[in-house]
Amino acid sequence: MTTALLTHPDCLKHVTPDGHPERVARLDAVLSALEGKDLLRIEAPLGDEAHIERVHPRAHIDHVKASEPDAGQVPLDADTWMSPGSYAAALRGVGGAVRAVDMVLGGEVQNAFSACRPPGHHAETAKTMGFCLFGNVAIAAKHALEHHGLSRVAVVDFDVHHGNGTQDLLESDPRALFISSHQYPLWPGTGHPSETGVDNNVLNVPLAPGTDGRQIRAEMEAKILPRLAEFAPELLLVSAGFDAHRADPLAGLNWETEDFAWITEQLCDVAEAHCDGRLVSCLEGGYDLAALAEATARHVDILIARGQAV
Template sequence: MATALITHDAALRHVTPDGHPERVARIEHLLHALAGFDLVRVAAQIAGDEEIERCHPASYIGSLERHAPSRGFHQVDGDTFLSPGSLEAARRGVGGVVEAVDMVVGGKVGNAFVAMRPPGHHAERQTAMGFCFFGNAAIGAKYALDVLGLSRVAVVDFDVHHGNGTQDLLWHEKRTLFVSSHQSPLWPGSGEPHETGAHDNVLNVPLPPGSDGARMRAVYEDRVFPRLRAFEPELVILSAGFDAHRADPLANLDWETEDFAWVTEQLCAIAAEVCGGRVVSTLEGGYDLQALSEAGAAHVTALMEAGR
């Protein structure tokens, strides 16, 4: 089956201040790298409040809407900014993941990659932070459970920063397994092994600065893959951050491009064993443009090979 690429030019209209690492050029470079790929290309739909409220209260959504500027920027925290196009882009990030879940669970495609920004995995229930406004991956998991009737969904996050938002949003959701590998110590300072969720449904795998791909592979083989197989998810959602790459300026892990291909291949292979290969991936971090392009292309290539 085919692989879907879900995106929208609204991602280009979420503008951040000059010098900000989460910039429009990220999506431009990534989509350029994927331009020649044989993908089912789909425009990301815009999510309404009903979808977003699966994880965030109406009061939070309303607060973001009230603070959205008609020009310039509204600074939400030290590094998170709203511009006039931000909330449409964020809503289409949610809508893209929901659409990807529909397509994959419905058998229209084998798997899907949602290439949207802003990212989502740092957004907590009532707090925008870390460049993120809505918890795209968590909302996708809740949609699969509550609307499509799945019983178990796994979210695996290999961004270099801990997915504190996804953890917060799924902490009490016993039908999910959230797995995060991330550099520690590093912002946001969460993601310790003792953080296991209300139902032992969270697995945090911190990696020390300087960890390379060999260290990552050993940890995944020893801890992540057995836990994922034992959970037997009916859908796997990937929070695909590419900032663990050795070239990334915001962190200090030493993964190479082939490491992102490997972890994608292995996760897709487990999905093939337990849930018919159903994988939805959504873009998170990655701030060196060349590394993002190369690692993102390697990730999508692995999805395509698994989806055939």
């Protein structure tokens, strides 16, 4: 089978102020790195607000929509901005994640990568934060559970920052397992191992500043992979942030590109063992453009190879 790439030009119309790390150039770099690869290229549809309402209250959606300016950029908080076109871009992120789930569960493709922005894993139930407006991966998880009728969906988040939003949106649902590896202490300050969810369905794996690939591989083998095997998900979702790379300016982990490749291989193994290979990955962070492009390309290359091997 093949691998789908979901993206849309609208995601380039979400413009942040000069010097902001979550900028248009990030997606340009990712898409350039994926040019020429053997991917089924799909335009991410606009997400349905009904999908968003599975995790966010109507008031939150209305607030985000009403906050979009007619010109320039406006802050929703210290880090999160909107410009003309930001709402449509956010809906493409939702729609890309949901369509990817539909394609994978429908047997159209083996796995999928949604390359959209703004990212989503910091958006809490009724709060935008950390560059994020809506919880794309959490919305996709709820879609798999509610629309497709799955019983167990796992989310693995290897962004350098804790996926506080995804945790907030999923921790009360025992059908969802949320696992996050992240630098700690680091913004947003959440992600302590004591945060375990309603039914032990949250696993946080904090990593000290300076943690390298050898250490994350050990943590994966000791904690993350066994928990995934125990849960036996029917679908694996990935919040793919590449800002744990040693070159990234916003944090202090020392992963190399090959560490992201190794993690991707392990997650594909989990998907093959428990999910018939069904995996959906969504772009989150990564702010050094060269490192982001290189690591994303390796991540997607492995998805392609594993999909074609089935």
